Structures are given as structure tokens and as C-alpha cells.
Amino acid sequence: MNPDIPNSIIQGDCIDVLKSFPSDSIDVAFADPPFNLNKGYRSTNDALKTQKYLEWCEQWLIELVRLTKPGGSVFVHNIPKWLTHFSAILNPIADFKHWIAWDAATNPMGKTLQPAHYGILCYSKKSGKQKFYEIRHPHKRCRKCGYLMKDYGGKKRLLHPFGPLLSDIWTDIHRIRHKKYRDDHPCQLPVHLLERIILMSSDEGDVVLDPFLGTGTTAIAAKKLGRKYIGIELDEEYVRVSRSKVDETASDSKLGEAWVSFFLNEPITIRNIDWEILKKHFAIPSPAEAVDYCKCMARGSIHKRKTVNNKLVQQEKLEFEKELESLAGSPHKNS
């Protein structure tokens, strides 16, 4: 790999650009192509005949696998209809690992069995053990009362204080709905979705490639997490927006020594192997079963703990607040 290439955003047709890269040079590839749903991209025809769309997809999918290092990961985001075809292309040349269902909280209005999730295929380049890290996310809680949504019965004290290991159904990351938070682009992904994927599949300094960069989401996530990035995007204006956003991004998404992903100033994705070095930055509910109604909070968090007073034993409440006080200071970086 040309050492000048990482940390760049290249304007051009991704197939031409990908063909110019050497094999086995990328740690993680993430592709979020046009879904052929007739969206209003500035420079792309998003309403191709099925056969034409699939032939085009086959070309860049094969390139992504070629470029990825053995044991590196290829992620592809799309609607289930196209992912079934993509799997048929990828299965002979890479190892299937996961189909992640991203329930991006759309309104199921219209018809029965309307697609309500996007899929994210995860493949690993053959002849290498996949680089993959276990991920934890915060326990799901009732927004009103703060209690755990799931009933763990007598097993609460065995729960991890921060939260469970992530399954392949992701329900805690929403699409960017409000116009004021979006760029002028029809399909911008949330940065913390990409941060989760990157934390799961790469280490600091690894190279993350996105051949359909849009307005820069993957490059921003990679930079925030101390990874290198290569973005390719056809449209000049989207490239301009990406470059300016990436320039303003700092590599600072850390809690102490560990890279983590924040949303609204709270850690939303951590790596399990980092817990030992991370836990000193959290106020951990005590006794252990208090996890049922006490959030494990990072110091500096702007969020108030939600509790149900009549259930929270006064003594525990005081202890928890004392612990919070003693942890005050050293605010972590914003998302």
C-alpha cells in the first residue's frame, strides 16, 4: 500500500479506484452502496435494471475481498433483498461470519412483513483467523422508570455492570431522523453505527476502507477511533463535505486508555477486553443486583441516573452518589 493513501478521501468511481490498490492491504472494508431504490443522489442513477445492479455489485464485492488482508473483515450494508444475492457472490471467496439485523427503528406502516431491518453482512477474508472483538452495550432500560427491560429473575447479581454482549440484532442505534443533524444526502448513516463495527473488527492504526463514503461517516468514525481511513466517493459535493467534516474530527473517542464509542456523551459500545482498564472510570452499582435499577455510569457523564425511589434503598442511593462524587472530574470527550 502506498503510504500516502491512508487517511485520504478519493473522488472517483470506486471500481476504478479499488482496482488500483494492491491485494491484502486493508484491515476492514465497509460498503454502504446505493440500494437501487431510486434515491436522489446527486451523481448516481439509483434505478438500474436488477441484472445490471447485481453485475455492478459483483465487481466491487470481488475487489473488496481481494484488497482485504487475510483475517480482515468485509461488511456490506443493504436491504435483505440484495444481501441474499451478495451472499451468493461472497460465499465462494470469503468466510461468512454474521448477518447483523440493524433494526433502525422505522415505522412499520404500510403492509405486513414490510422490511423493518437493514442487514449488515460480515465476512472474513479466507486463510486467516478473523480479527474480531467481543462488544458490550448498555443494558436496555425502561425510559420512564430506569429498570432493566429484561427480567433476569434471581440472576441479576451475575450481570455485567456495564451491559450484555451484543447479539446480531441491533436495536439501540437509530437512523438520523432530524434534518438539522443530517447533511444534504439521502442516506447518511449514524457515526456510532460505524464506530461499533470498527471497534469490533480492528485495532488502533488499522486501515478502514469505505468505497461509498457519502458524506464521510466511516472516515469520521475511523479517525475518532485512531484508525486510518480511505474513503472513495463519486460525487464532488459529497467529497467536499466529507473532507471538511473529517478535518474537524479529532482522534479522541476514548475513556482513559481505551477507545470507546459515545452517543450523547455516554459510552454506547465498549470492547469486552477493555473492561479491566475501563471499569475504574465507571460508578458501578453496588450491591451487584442494584444493576436492576442503577445505570453503570461513566464519570463526567451528563446524564442523570434514572431510578425508582420507592425501590431504591436509601443506603444504596447514598453510597452510589458518594461514589459518583468521588469520581467527578476528568470529563470524557463528547460524541
Ligand SMILES: C[S@@+](CC[C@H](N)C(=O)[O-])C[C@H]1O[C@@H](n2cnc3c(N)ncnc32)[C@H](O)[C@@H]1O
Ligand atoms: C448509501 S450512500 C452512502 C452513505 C454513507 N454511508 C454515509 O453515511 O454518508 C452511497 C454513496 O455511494 C456513492 N456512489 C455511487 N456510485 C458510486 C461509485 N461508482 N463509486 C463511488 N461512489 C459511488 C453515492 O454518491 C452515495 O453517496
